[in-house]
Amino acid sequence: MLLLAGCGDGDRAARLKAAGPNPSLDAxxxxxxxxxxxxxxxxxxxxxxxxxxxxxxxxxxLHGIMGKPVAGGSDRFGYTGALKTVGGVWNRPTMDRWLTSPQRFAPGTRMTFAGLSDPLARADVIAYLEREGRE
Known part of the structure; x- marks a missing residue:
C-alpha cells in the first residue's frame, strides 16, 4: 500500500523526509x-x-513482472545467458538492484539502460510495476 502518494514531484522532499535519514528500501x-x-x-x-x-x-x-522468475517474465522473449544465470524472482530488492545498474546486476546483459541512481525514483518505478501488474 502506498503512503503519501501525491500528484507529482512537488511532494518529493516531503516523501524523502517521511522516509527518514538514510532510508532503507522498505522505508x-x-x-x-x-x-x-x-x-x-x-x-x-x-x-x-x-x-x-x-x-x-x-x-x-513487463506486465505482472513482480514475482516472476528473473529471465522468465515472458515466454516469447529471448533472455541473455547473463540474465538467465542470475536466478531468483523479481521482488522489491531484486528489482531495486536491477534498476540501479543492469550491467552490475547481470554482467553481459543486452540491456543498455545505465540505471537509476536515485533510490526514491527506483522505489517509485517498483510501485508502478506492482500497480500495473495486478490482474
Whole structure:
C-alpha cells in the first residue's frame, strides 16, 4: 500500500523526509508514488510494453513482472545467458538492484539502460510495476 502518494514531484522532499535519514528500501516503498514511477517508466517504453497481453519489443513485456522468475517474465522473449544465470524472482530488492545498474546486476546483459541512481525514483518505478501488474 502506498503512503503519501501525491500528484507529482512537488511532494518529493516531503516523501524523502517521511522516509527518514538514510532510508532503507522498505522505508522508501512506504512513501513510493506509483504515478511518479509511471512518469519515470516513460523512458522504458522505448523498449518495453507493460499492458496485459501486449507484445515484447526490444525488451520483454513487463506486465505482472513482480514475482516472476528473473529471465522468465515472458515466454516469447529471448533472455541473455547473463540474465538467465542470475536466478531468483523479481521482488522489491531484486528489482531495486536491477534498476540501479543492469550491467552490475547481470554482467553481459543486452540491456543498455545505465540505471537509476536515485533510490526514491527506483522505489517509485517498483510501485508502478506492482500497480500495473495486478490482474
Amino acid at each position: 522508501l516503498m512506504r512513501v513510493a508514488d506509483a504515478d511518479a514511477g509511471a512518469r519515470t517508466f516513460g523512458q522504458c517504453l522505448a523498449c518495453h510494453t507493460i499492458g496485459k497481453g501486449e507484445l515484447d519489443r526490444a525488451g520483454p513485456n
